[in-house]
Amino acid sequence: MDAIRGTAKAELTAPVEAFLADLHARVSKVTGGSPADYIPELGKVDPSLFGIAIATVDGQIYEVGDTDVPFTIQSVSKPFMYGHALQRHGRPTVLKHVGVEPTGEAFNSIVLDEVANRPFNPMVNAGAIAVAEMMPGDTQEQRIGNMLDLFSSLAGRRLGIDEAVFRSELETGHRNRAIAYMMLNTAMIERDPNEVLDLYFRQCSVNVSCCDLAIMAATLANDGTNPLTGKAVFDAQYVRDMLTVMNSCGMYDYAGEWAYEVGMPAKSGVSGCIIAVMPGQIGICVYSPPIDTQGNSVRGIRVCQEISSEFELHAF
Amino acid sequence: MDAIRGTAKAELTAPVEAFLADLHARVSKVTGGSPADYIPELGKVDPSLFGIAIATVDGQIYEVGDTDVPFTIQSVSKPFMYGHALQRHGRPTVLKHVGVEPTGEAFNSIVLDEVANRPFNPMVNAGAIAVAEMMPGDTQEQRIGNMLDLFSSLAGRRLGIDEAVFRSELETGHRNRAIAYMMLNTAMIERDPNEVLDLYFRQCSVNVSCCDLAIMAATLANDGTNPLTGKAVFDAQYVRDMLTVMNSCGMYDYAGEWAYEVGMPAKSGVSGCIIAVMPGQIGICVYSPPIDTQGNSVRGIRVCQEISSEFELHAF
Amino acid sequence: MDAIRGTAKAELTAPVEAFLADLHARVSKVTGGSPADYIPELGKVDPSLFGIAIATVDGQIYEVGDTDVPFTIQSVSKPFMYGHALQRHGRPTVLKHVGVEPTGEAFNSIVLDEVANRPFNPMVNAGAIAVAEMMPGDTQEQRIGNMLDLFSSLAGRRLGIDEAVFRSELETGHRNRAIAYMMLNTAMIERDPNEVLDLYFRQCSVNVSCCDLAIMAATLANDGTNPLTGKAVFDAQYVRDMLTVMNSCGMYDYAGEWAYEVGMPAKSGVSGCIIAVMPGQIGICVYSPPIDTQGNSVRGIRVCQEISSEFELHAF
Amino acid sequence: MDAIRGTAKAELTAPVEAFLADLHARVSKVTGGSPADYIPELGKVDPSLFGIAIATVDGQIYEVGDTDVPFTIQSVSKPFMYGHALQRHGRPTVLKHVGVEPTGEAFNSIVLDEVANRPFNPMVNAGAIAVAEMMPGDTQEQRIGNMLDLFSSLAGRRLGIDEAVFRSELETGHRNRAIAYMMLNTAMIERDPNEVLDLYFRQCSVNVSCCDLAIMAATLANDGTNPLTGKAVFDAQYVRDMLTVMNSCGMYDYAGEWAYEVGMPAKSGVSGCIIAVMPGQIGICVYSPPIDTQGNSVRGIRVCQEISSEFELHAF
Missing domain, CATH: 3.40.710.10 (DD-peptidase/beta-lactamase superfamily)
Incomplete structure (x- = not known):
């Protein structure tokens, strides 16, 4: 991922988007899990919705699939x-x-x-x-x-x-x-x-899109300043605290394995969204409603594993 | 206690009342514990109140001390x-x-x-x-x-x-x-x-007196029929179930030691009351507001130990 | 059961033995459970073994089925x-x-x-x-x-x-x-x-028979003195303590329901035996190897329920 | 700390060693805790022993205090x-x-x-x-x-x-x-x-010195290769797994606060040692026997907090 920052955008856009398109196509075949239904309203969602968005700290957004569909942030x-x-x-x-x-x-x-x-x-x-x-x-x-x-x-x-x-x-x-x-x-x-x-x-119950959450995650990657608007939302010292608890407690009971397999601070919601943050670089959001028994989006986990592996984003 | 039932009341009253008067005098010297104060109202009680009442299945009542003062049943x-x-x-x-x-x-x-x-x-x-x-x-x-x-x-x-x-x-x-x-x-x-x-x-929050609770306990001793009014409140089969859970769970965390030391089905309340039942014979109530850390009246436990020992009321 | 003590033995023997024979025949049809196998040796037992023995405090023994087969007391x-x-x-x-x-x-x-x-x-x-x-x-x-x-x-x-x-x-x-x-x-x-x-x-691993355990139970019913040999094994005060813990803790996780359904101090072993004590009257042993998931003999529980109900042995 | 790697060693040595000397002097005043005594042998240690060692991935070692005294690694x-x-x-x-x-x-x-x-x-x-x-x-x-x-x-x-x-x-x-x-x-x-x-x-019970542990930690910082000897001990992929569990579980019950305050993968031992790893850069060891109720060296935690803060080593 260092490449993203070190290269001119024109050159970069194509390969990252190609990677995301290919990833989206491959993970679309992953089945398993089902949308949360403990709240009747959540169970009404279309389970095939699937979006991936990456926002960089300099405001670039890469996206594929259902990245503008609204869902609740949970x-x-x-x-x-x-x-x-x-x-x-x-x-x-x-x-x-x-x-x-x-x-x-x-x-x-x-x-x-x-x-x-x-x-x-x-x-x-x-x-x-x-x-x-x-x-x-x-x-x-x-x-x-x-x-x-x-x-x-x-x-x-x-x-x-x-x-x-x-x-x-x-x-x-x-x-x-x-x-x-x-x-x-x-x-x-x-x-x-x-x-x-x-x-x-x-x-x-705040309505967000996959792109919105990628930008929110990128705000954390960018030390608390929204990379799109330039607005400083959090001081850097508090962003560090936020990332620390996301790192240790963000993925429910899967936190340990997530740290092992993906290794980025992250948070998931039962609506099927996961955000992950690569400090100083990017914010990621994946949205796919079917969740596993631990409450995490099945495709969301797979996508984050592959992105982490491809761009070597693991913390260690 | 078999004596109570097998003997003419006139002969009996004196020794039982003498025993209770002596017991009340001795246990009055027992200190320790303090009235429950988790509810502000309960903390306002006079901690020196102390009553003992025994009701038999044939409607006789023996009492000593503050047996008519109202308190909440809890x-x-x-x-x-x-x-x-x-x-x-x-x-x-x-x-x-x-x-x-x-x-x-x-x-x-x-x-x-x-x-x-x-x-x-x-x-x-x-x-x-x-x-x-x-x-x-x-x-x-x-x-x-x-x-x-x-x-x-x-x-x-x-x-x-x-x-x-x-x-x-x-x-x-x-x-x-x-x-x-x-x-x-x-x-x-x-x-x-x-x-x-x-x-x-x-x-x-129902207001009762020590005598009231002794009669309630005696109703259980009497297979569910109030010995004073003759009214059948519970069927005998359900009285057995009530006594069973009182026996195993009636004294909070002290249940095991109570069974060891006293050995009668009982129930205590944080207002400082304890009832105990000797099936077929008597119902007992002791009222003394200071309770120990387990929520049981300090004097109440002492009185029940002594009555159990004196009249050999232990179940085994 | 009061009848047992109040009546001449000759008159009594017949009806009690008839009751036991009938009970044994009926409960023989009860299936379910399986012999403990956490120790390989225990799993080798014949699961159809089934004995019931009752010993009275005056040394009478009533028995039916496999009451002399040795098994480990556990x-x-x-x-x-x-x-x-x-x-x-x-x-x-x-x-x-x-x-x-x-x-x-x-x-x-x-x-x-x-x-x-x-x-x-x-x-x-x-x-x-x-x-x-x-x-x-x-x-x-x-x-x-x-x-x-x-x-x-x-x-x-x-x-x-x-x-x-x-x-x-x-x-x-x-x-x-x-x-x-x-x-x-x-x-x-x-x-x-x-x-x-x-x-x-x-x-x-002490080897006993169903009759042995009925006598042991009757020793507790008889205030600590073996009714067969007249030997005083325990003081009455300690028998009371033994019965108290058997009453509250003798049947593993089934203790609460046992108190509700049977209501006698008892103890079970994974070899498939259960003893129960009616203080002052009788000791009971049932032996049938198949145990339930709580470790209690399936037929043993059924037999004790029926004996308790038939002779009104429930403590309350 | 980036300075360490980007600068000629001659220039660097002085300021880092000056920092460590000053830090050692300041933290020497910190009292509290006491040496582990659950094993009699551990309780015999001199509680005033205090060493700090830092080893870089290119084999440089900075040390101050009791860095060659042997203690058990625990x-x-x-x-x-x-x-x-x-x-x-x-x-x-x-x-x-x-x-x-x-x-x-x-x-x-x-x-x-x-x-x-x-x-x-x-x-x-x-x-x-x-x-x-x-x-x-x-x-x-x-x-x-x-x-x-x-x-x-x-x-x-x-x-x-x-x-x-x-x-x-x-x-x-x-x-x-x-x-x-x-x-x-x-x-x-x-x-x-x-x-x-x-x-x-x-x-x-392996005997190590503060310097030994700093080199071991630097081996992890160096993707598994001992920076002193050049020997490859672990593959990089397993080093990542080691750092991941150190990060989430290395400091006993203090893990969450450590992540908040220090933010480096670490491990502590009851002999009073703590190692911490800044991947790609340095391995740290602090040795000071008095430990707190959570089992971590009191001075060790303080030193790591100050180093993390001074060189901005927090993961986020």
Whole structure:
């Protein structure tokens, strides 16, 4: 991938796009997994949708397949909300409410760190809910507005919420409600859980495209500055923290094998999207709804393995 | 204790009352523990209150100390609500929603039986909440009425709710709310958790006296028929099930040692009450607010040990 | 069952034996389960063997089927070794090494009570190994002799060890070896684990018959005195402790349901035997090798349910 | 640190050594922690020993303090034994016996991955014991010889075993013995646990100096080739796997915070040593016996934080 940066774009575009087109064609044959259906709305998606997008830190975008189809961002929202909390409140405050340790527990575990009584990390639901409470704003309307501003500045365009998915999450999210009350019980969150969850479910329901997420990932690769708009969203020091927890906790129970096989900081969402970041170079997004039992897009993992191998992007 | 039944009452009353008076005097010197304060209202109690009451299956009552002071029944309500659910719905239906296995988990654990996905037993909070949902009634008002009818028929007098404690529980019971949403998530309960918890918190807030609870315990000793009023509240087969779970799970984490030291089916509540049942013979209640770290009344345990030893009431 | 004691033997024998013969015939049709095969030697047994024996506290024995076939006592040895430790060392010493709390953990769990760092109870393997270490004797030979003396005095005849099963246990008992080293690590045992396990595996390999175990159970029903020989093996106070832990922990993970359905202190072994005790009245043994996934004899449970129901032996 | 490689050595040596000297002086004032004493021999060390060594991929060594004092390598042996197993047996075989997932469990946990029944990763004791079994050799003598050859080739000089520490580990390592028998029970290891543990305790007892470990770390930074001797010890692909598990699991329960604060693949040992690797650039070793409650050298962590910060070595 060093080639991408060291070569004139005209020369480069063709071979990268050819590689992506070939990769897309090959991985299109990969079957297995099925779209998430724990929320009725998510189950209605066309499972054959499949897009790959790569955004470079100098604003170049390479894409193939269904890269403009909207889908909900789901858990890929977590690292960005975490970065925003760090940016607004600083590390010490955020660390009081959520740790940075990987956990063997499932992503939707209700178990908290027994010593510090806080969620293990911001990538599990409990941690993400604690982070959602930190979104500034005097009213719920303001907090929703601030959240949408964040994701819009990351995508470089105005984003909105998929109301049907949001309502579906709201109606069925009993486990998250249990987690929120458990944290209220230990004073890990302090506001009304219903209000905090309202924001959390909305953040998960933000509509994005594969290209949007590639640009968001490239913003992290670019030390926090959106390479398309030039807007500085996060300070570099907080980008490092975001990449660190993505690296250790971004792929649910597959984190260890992902580090072994792919070796890039990443985050996946149950809508079938995965983002991966090669710091200083590129942001990647793959979108393909069928997910495996661990909640990761089946084709998404395959694509990231091949890109990592082809361009030698493994961290070590 | 066989003596109680085999002898004319006139002869008997004196020695039993003398024993109780002496026991009360001796155990009054026992200190340690402190009143529960997780609910602000409970912490306001006079810690020196101390009553002992024994009710026989033929309706005799022996009492000493503060046996008429009202306090909230708390977890001592659990076996009776369980009996009522068995009586109304039968064993198979009730067993679908709550098991009969002891658990090493704490009474307020959110962990469910992984195989059956149901609470381990009706004495842990999760199980008691599942049982509360089974109270019949078309409206919440009717269910509250039916619950109060149950406890009133067990006490042989009209009982009411301590509104201050109820509101206190309602405002602070976040952990129980978490448990309820977790069970809603796994379809172990089906109604709105707020409604189910409203009933559960009310059942815990029923005002009783030490004498009331001795009569309730004696109703179980008497195969389900209130020895004072003659009213049949539970069928004998369900009394057996109630006593069985009280025997294995009634004293929180102290269940094993209780079985070793006292050996009677029992149930304790954080307000500082303990009931114990000698089937076919007597029901006992001790009330003394200071509780130990396991949630059991310190003097209550001592009194039950001494009564068990004196009258050889141990099951084996 | 009161009838047994209150009636002349001549009158009684016929109906009880008729009941047992009928019960044996009916339960012979029950299939399911299979003989334990974790030790190769145990898997070689004839699965159709099926015996039932009842011994009364006045020395009467009722039996039907294969009641004289030898099999290894396995975990049914545990309560007797525990009683012997209590008898020799007293409660306080024994309680330092093994608790009396039921556990949700499996019988072969390596998990110890985190607070006291001791096994939860003497019916799980860890607890039984800790108890085995307490067998008095200056040499291993003496300890083995004392152990055999104990079981022989309980059976009322000289018992020996099944050498093939013993060697099979010794060769395959890696998990128990792991448990023993874990306890050595926390100083819960102090002697060489290999020596302690040698005794433990021998105690599990003692050859008994269904009649032997019924007499052993009747010894507990008879307050510790063998009803056949009149020899006092345990003090009544320790029999009570033995029955208490059998009651709460004797049937592995089935303990809760057993208490619900049968309601007698009991212990089962993987060779397919179950003993149950009706204090003051009878000891029961059923032997049928096929066991269920919880390690309890399938026909054994059925027989005990029917006897408990027929003679109303449930504790409550 | 880029400066180190881009500049003539003469110019560079002075500033790096000045930095290290200053760092050593500052961190010498850091107190806290105490030497490990679970093995009596380890507790006898001089707690004031303190050395820092950095080895570059082109064979330069910078050192300050007690860098030639011998100490036992302890758990820092684990990644190298893992790399050797990968090199000899290939990934698929090794993955059958030990996973690559981080775990919330303690390093000496006896808990195995429930699905695959294997240790979670090669940095916990269970995993390291499984890896030790894979050392080739027809006899135990040959396996010990091969193990010593491995560490000698990594250090670039002949290494030996501290016999007193070895015997001390052998005598007190009951918990590791428990772990080994548990794995024998599930067929995760197949040879006699005593033999496997003999090798494991010897590998932990290899005598090394701070400089030796810096060179070993630099061998990983140099894609598996010892920068001093030029000997290729590991293929680059296996070095990547070694660095990946060091990155996620190398610092016991501190792994998450280490990734946050330092951000380099690392491994610590209870003798008070920590190695860290900056791929393509340097290997670092710090030695200071006092360790914190998580088992990591107190000064070692501080030194690595400062080096990471000063030279911007964080992975992200």
